[in-house]
Amino acid sequence: MVDIPRPGQPVRGSKSGAPIMALFDLLGRNWSMGVVWVLSDIGPCTFRELQARCESISPAALNMRLKELQMARFVERTERGYALTEMGQELYADLVPLGSFAQRWGELLDKTDPK
Amino acid sequence: MVDIPRPGQPVRGSKSGAPIMALFDLLGRNWSMGVVWVLSDIGPCTFRELQARCESISPAALNMRLKELQMARFVERTERGYALTEMGQELYADLVPLGSFAQRWGELLDKTDPK
DNA sequence: TAACATGCTACAGAAAATATAGCAAGATGG
DNA sequence: CCATCTTGCTATATTTTCTGTAGCATGTTA
Numbered sequence: 298m299v300d301i302p303r304p305g306q307p308v309r310g311s312k313s314g315a316p317i318m319a320l321f322d323l324l325g326r327n328w329s330m331g332v333v334w335v336l337s338d339i340g341p342c343t344f345r346e347l348q349a350r351c352e353s354i355s356p357a358a359l360n361m362r363l364k365e366l367q368m369a370r371f372v373e374r375t376e377r378g379y380a381l382t383e384m385g386q387e388l389y390a391d392l393v394p395l396g397s398f399a400q401r402w403g404e405l406l407d408k409t410d411p412k
Numbered sequence: 413m414v415d416i417p418r419p420g421q422p423v424r425g426s427k428s429g430a431p432i433m434a435l436f437d438l439l440g441r442n443w444s445m446g447v448v449w450v451l452s453d454i455g456p457c458t459f460r461e462l463q464a465r466c467e468s469i470s471p472a473a474l475n476m477r478l479k480e481l482q483m484a485r486f487v488e489r490t491e492r493g494y495a496l497t498e499m500g501q502e503l504y505a506d507l508v509p510l511g512s513f514a515q516r517w518g519e520l521l522d523k524t525d526p527k
Numbered sequence: 528t529a530a531c532a533t534g535c536t537a538c539a540g541a542a543a544a545t546a547t548a549g550c551a552a553g554a555t556g557g
Numbered sequence: 558c559c560a561t562c563t564t565g566c567t568a569t570a571t572t573t574t575c576t577g578t579a580g581c582a583t584g585t586t587a
Binding site for chain 2 (some may be wrong): 326409
C-alpha cells in the first residue's frame with residue numbers, strides 16, 4: 298500500500314531519518330509541492346479539478362500523491378473535496394517564500410542566460 | 413543533454429511556465445533539495461563527499477542533479493569543490509523554515525499515528 | 528612507481544511517471 | 558425509471574528516472 302517517508306525512520310535517501318530528509322523525500326516527488334500549492338490556491342476541490350490544475354499529471358500519479366499527502370496529514374477529504382489540513386496550511390506558509398524567490402530566480406536566469 | 417525547467421516556458425507539469433511551477437519541477441526531483449541542504453550544511457565539497465552525505469544516491473543521479481543545479485545557477489564549482497552560489501544560498505534560506513516545520517510535523521505524526 | 532583519491536561513465540534491473548482508456552457509483556433531468 | 562453526467566478512480570502499455578554496482582581516467586601522494 299501507500300508508504301510515506303517518516304521522520305525518525307530510514308527512508309529513501311536517508312538512513313538517519315532526519316525529519317527534514319523525510320520531508321524532502323516526500324515533497325521531492327513529482328507534483329507533491331504543486332498539489333499543496335494548488336490546493337491552497339483554489340481551496341477544497343475535487344479530484345478532477347486538481348487534475349485539471351496540475352495539467353500534465355496522470356490520474357495514477359495524482360492519486361498516489363493524494364494518498365501520501367493524506368497519510369502525512371497535509372491533506373484530508375471534506376464534504377467540499379480534498380483540502381489542506383491545518384498542518385498542510387502551515388506547510389504551505391513555509392512554501393510561500395519560494396513563490397517570490399522563483400520570480401527573482403526567473404529574472405536572474407533571463408539576465409545571465411538570455412534567450 | 414541536461415535540460416532544466418525554466419520560468420516562462422512550458423515544463424514537465426506546467427504549460428504556463430509559472431516560475432513557482434518550474435522551481436517545483438526542478439526541486440521535485442530525487443535529492444534536489446537534499447543536495448542544496450547538504451551543501452549549505454557542510455560547505456564546498458567534493459563529489460564523493462556529497463555522495464557520502466546523500467547516502468543512497470547513485471553517482472549517475474547525483475551527477476544529473478549537480479548539472480541541473482549548476483544550470484539553474486544554484487550551484488557552481490570552485491577550487492574548493494561544489495558550492496552554493498549566492499542564489500543557491502537564497503534558496504537555502506527559503507528552505508530553512510522547512511527544517512523546523514519538519515520537526516513539528518514529526519512530533520504530530522508521532523502523536524496521531526503513534527509507532 | 529605503486530597506491531590512493533576524485534569525478535565521473537556505463538550498464539542492468541527496478542521503480543515511478545505519462546498517456547490513454549474505461550469502469551463503477553452517485554447525482555440530475557426528463 | 559432510465560439515460561446521461563460527473564466524479565473518483567483503476568488498468569495497462571510505454572517511457573523515463575533511479576538504484577546498485579563496476580570500473581576507468583586523471584591527478585596527487587608516499
